[in-house]
Amino acid sequence: MAFVSAIGSSCRCSAAGQHIPELAPAPIAPVRISSPSSIEEAAAAVRLKVSDKSPPEAALLPSQSLEAIFGSSGSGSAGSERRFPLPKQRLGALARYPPEGKPCDVSEAAHSLLASISKQEDSSDATELLEFIAGELVLTDSELVYFVKALGRQGKWKKALEVFEWIRKHDCFKLRGVATASILSVLGNHEQLPAALELFESLKQDESYSLDVYAYTSLISILSRARRFDEGITLFETMQREGQRGNAVTYNVMLDLYGKRGDSWDRIQSLFQEMKDLEISPDDYTYNTMITACIQNSHCQEALRLFQEMKEAGCCPNRVTYNALLDVYGKGGMHKEASELLVEMEAAGISPNIVTYNELIAAYARAGLCDEAAALKKSLLSKGLCPDEFTYCTLISAFNRAERYEKALETFTEMRKTNCTPNIVTYNILIDIYGRMEKLDDMMKVFKFMQEKNCTPDLVTWNSLLKSFGNCGMLTEVSNVFREMKRAGYMPGVDTFNILIECYGRCGYVDYSVDIYKGLLRTGLQPTVPTFAALMASLAREGRWQQCEKVSQEMAEAGLQLSDACHAGLIHSYANSGQFFQLRKYIDELEKSAKQPLSGILCKTFVLAYCKCGMDNEAQLALNQLYDNGHSPDIKVFNAMISMCAKRGWIERAVKLLEEIRKAQLKPDGVTYNCLMSMYGREGMYYKAEEVMSEMRRAGKAPNLITYNTLLYSYTKHGRMDDAARVFGDMVAARVRPDNFTFNTLVGSYSSLGLYKEALSVIEYMTEHGCQPTQITFKALLDGYNRNASPSRKKPGGDGGGRPIEMIKELDPAKNIHEFHPA
Structure with missing residues (x-):
């Protein structure tokens, strides 16, 4: 044509x-x-x-x-x-x-x-x-x-x-706000931000046309959806300077922007009050946005107050309102209140939808009540609703956090049998599950499979890989994944930096963690509450409680409230540095200032900190508080309690805790078995320790270096060197590489028994296999020699002292013997 x-x-x-x-x-x-x-x-x-x-x-x-x-x-x-x-x-x-x-x-x-x-x-x-x-x-x-x-x-x-x-x-045709706002919205909906910005600037330069509040509001919304929050705020301030008075929609968009950016609650409230001062009546969207903003920091009481104010203002709460309030309660650990809200919602004539049930399921899942959350899925079916991808992902993630990995994988299998297609979120959770299980080969298979299904890895995927390798102490792989992530076109975000801070801190490179935090600041990214939590956790591992307190002060100055994870980091810093008085004082302050039952994270932290400090009475009281607040202990809490019992020699109590682990449908992990073996070894029940190792193998847990060292130490402590040699042989056969602790334990034990030739042969073996003797190694040898130097203390089967010092010099002529034994 x-x-x-x-x-x-x-x-x-x-x-x-x-x-x-x-x-x-x-x-x-x-x-x-x-x-x-x-x-x-x-x-x-x-x-x-x-x-x-x-x-x-x-x-x-x-x-x-x-x-x-x-x-x-x-x-x-x-x-x-x-x-x-x-x-x-x-x-x-x-x-x-x-x-x-x-x-x-x-x-x-x-x-x-x-x-x-x-x-x-x-x-x-x-x-x-x-x-x-x-x-x-x-x-x-x-x-x-x-x-x-x-x-x-x-x-x-x-x-x-x-x-x-x-x-x-x-x-x-006279262009007005409706036309400009409409085209800007179209461009925003299709993620054409550069085109929207170019058009807006062109209209701004056009003297025959003046931009109105609708055009500004539309572009601010687009910037907010693109997470370019600072630019959105600047545009809002420009609009005000140019005399454009915001309307209800403008303030709704700005409140939503502040909420997404993670601004302090005080700042969000200030903007809300500014809206009222301008006599702009909040509508249902305003209140829904404000309640949604409460989710960020679990402001349950504020959300409830806004809910009442909304009804008093004549605004009718709708399904969005109730779903947002359910989300607030869920993230605040108030699953009981969430259930009561569902009853109120139905009484108000508002039918719950799949989102409602998903929020309620998420509330129970966050509280660690996985089985109750799974039961809600069945209740959902009775209402004629079908579980969707979010439902299954929530349950899989809940079982994952509870370390019930097999149940998580079973739920995924159930999901595959329905019409729910696994999405990027599902694959990311699976990667995290296998990473937590330290099944890194399976994790990489999932990573490859999702790509074969044309599911492109996103930033969360790469972050999950970084976290998994970091938790296993595989920093080389962390560096490789980080390079691949950037090659794939993903620039590290705040969450990436948070994971790297946590990875290096977990591996003992606390100063590197601090450097990574400084690098985040240099990029212009704004640290979030989880950033500070990761930094405090790293500092806490070395007991740097003064630096942790300084970080908490910086957060307060920035208008950020400490999250439960931040409180936990500060508590662990006190525990790891032996600051018992500060530890008690801080926990007491948290308990007194709490307006609602303490969260599961804090209750668990109390138990872990008290166990670490050997404060057994306080630890038991904290465990009782955990149950009283409706929370369930995880495997870390049980392990801490068992470890404390092992050090005290409370065998019956430790066995009872093991039974509670199984009743809670948790599975003992390597730490659990190692703690039990250590307990039996201390009490001379070495055969019982071996039984624990056998049970560990039957449970599909491969004994690791700590396991073998624990059993080896149990035998050597009681002079059973033949059994110790057998365990060492099993260790080598299992391809578990002995470390300095392994060899030093054998050297010290042989030497204390006067078996110097055997001790020196261990030193020769460790040298031949790439593990260099340290000062501790030679000191262990000489201490045994000195204890047995007197003929009256000569051990049967010993070599009469021999020439240990001369043999040490032959092994390492550069060593100065006085460095190890000045006498």
């Missing part, structure tokens, strides 16, 4: 136009643009279509029909009118923009024109078609704005932009 692009300069206006509430105080008259005489016949046909008048024969098209221009529209008889409502556009999480208003009248011809524009392959053809038709078709500004929105909904943002630019070039 050939298109004519010439346009006459004359325009005429009529009184017909569609009123758009708020956005259009006065209607814009329809515009008719004159055209060359070559399309007069087509114009007659268009007018015929709109007016439904019987045409004279001369008005019929000799060579073209309306269908030839637009294609068959199938739109009913001539003269009929069709009404198309203004599309609803979501801004931020909860606010709608523009306001809905009344439906817009769109003529049959205009609708057919839109259909024809949509069919054009080249976006530039849209403007040519508009030029061709506009001369004969009366178009209102509302219809053209409808074109922009409709094309945007169809995913044709380029054509929408072409239509907008066409409107902009014609003075007959």
Whole structure:
């Protein structure tokens, strides 16, 4: 089809136009643009279509029909009118923009024109078609704005932009906020932020056009969705400086932005109060946004207060409100209150949907009540609802956090049997599960499989890999994954830095963790509460409690509240540095200031810290408090209690704790078995220790270096060197590499028994196998020699002292014997 692009300069206006509430105080008259005489016949046909008048024969098209221009529209008889409502556009999480208003009248011809524009392959053809038709078709500004929105909904943002630019070039159409906001929203919905910014700047430079609050609000929302929060705030401040007064939608968008950015609750409240001071009445979206903002820091009481205020203000809580409040309760560990809220919701005549049940399931899952969460899934089915991907991912993640890995994998298998297709979230959880299980080969198989299923790894995937390798102390692999992540086009975000801080801290490189934190600041990224929590956890491992206190002060100065993880880091720093008084004082302050039952994280931290300090009475009381608050101990808590019992020699109590682990459907891990073996070894029950090792193998847990060292130490402590030699042989056969502790234990034991040749042969073996003797090694040898130097203390089977010092010199002539034994 050939298109004519010439346009006459004359325009005429009529009184017909569609009123758009708020956005259009006065209607814009329809515009008719004159055209060359070559399309007069087509114009007659268009007018015929709109007016439904019987045409004279001369008005019929000799060579073209309306269908030839637009294609068959199938739109009913001539003269009929069709009404198309203004599309609803979501801004931020909860606010709608523009306001809905009344439906817009769109003529049959205009609708057919839109259909024809949509069919054009080249976006530039849209403007040519508009030029061709506009001369004969009366178009209102509302219809053209409808074109922009409709094309945007169809995913044709380029054509929408072409239509907008066409409107902009014609003075007959007066651009207003609705048109600009609509095209900006279209660009934002299609993640075309650069194009939106370029258009906004172009309009700003256009002296004939002034941007209004709707345009500013639309772009702020786009920036918020792109997580470019600082730019959004700057634009909001610019809008205010230029005299544009924000409306309810503007403040809804800004409140949502602050919530997403993780701003302090005080700052969010300040903006909310500013809105009220300007006499802008909060609406249901405002309150929903405020309640959603409470989720970030688990402000349960604030959320409940806002919920009551919302009802008093005449706003009706809807399903979004209840779901947001459920999320707040869930993240605050208030699963009982969440259940009561569901009852209230149903009593208010609001039917729960799958999101509601997912939030409730998540509340129980976060509280560690995995079985109760799984039971809710069955209740969901009885309501006629079907579990979705979020339901299954929540349960799988809950079992993962509870270290019930087999149950997590069973739930994944169940998910595969339904119509739920695993998504990127599912694969990321599986990667985390296998990483926690230290089954790194299986983890990498999942990583490869998801790519084969055309599921591209995201930043969370890479972060999960980094965390898994870091937890296993495999820093070389951490570096390799980090390089691959950047090669894949992902730049490290705040979460990536948080994981790296945690990885290096866990491996004992605390100073590196601090350097990584400083590197985060240099990139311009803003540290979040989890960043400070990871940094404090790293510092706590070396007992640097002064630095942890300094970090907490920096958070307070930045307006950030300490999370439970931050409190835990500070508590562990006191415990690891032996600051018992500070530890008691800090825990007492937390308990006294608590307005609600303490979270599971804090209760568990109390137990771990008291066990670490050997404060057994306090540890037992903290464990009771954990149960009283409705929380369940995890395997780390049980291990800490068993370890404390092992050091005290409380065998029956340790065995009882092992039974409780099994009742809680938890599985003992390597630490559990090692603690039990150490306990039996201390009490001389070495055969019982071997039974524990056998049970460990039957449970599918391979004995590691600590396991063998624990059993080896148990035998050597009681002089059973033949058994110790046997364990050492099993260790080597299992390809577990002995370390200095292994060899030093054997050297010291042989030497204390006067078996110097055996001791020296161990030293020779360790040297041959790449493990260099240390000062501790030679000191252990000499201490045994000195204890047995007297003939009266000569051990049966010993070599009478021999020449240990001379033999040490032969092994390492550079060693100065006085360095180890000045006497």
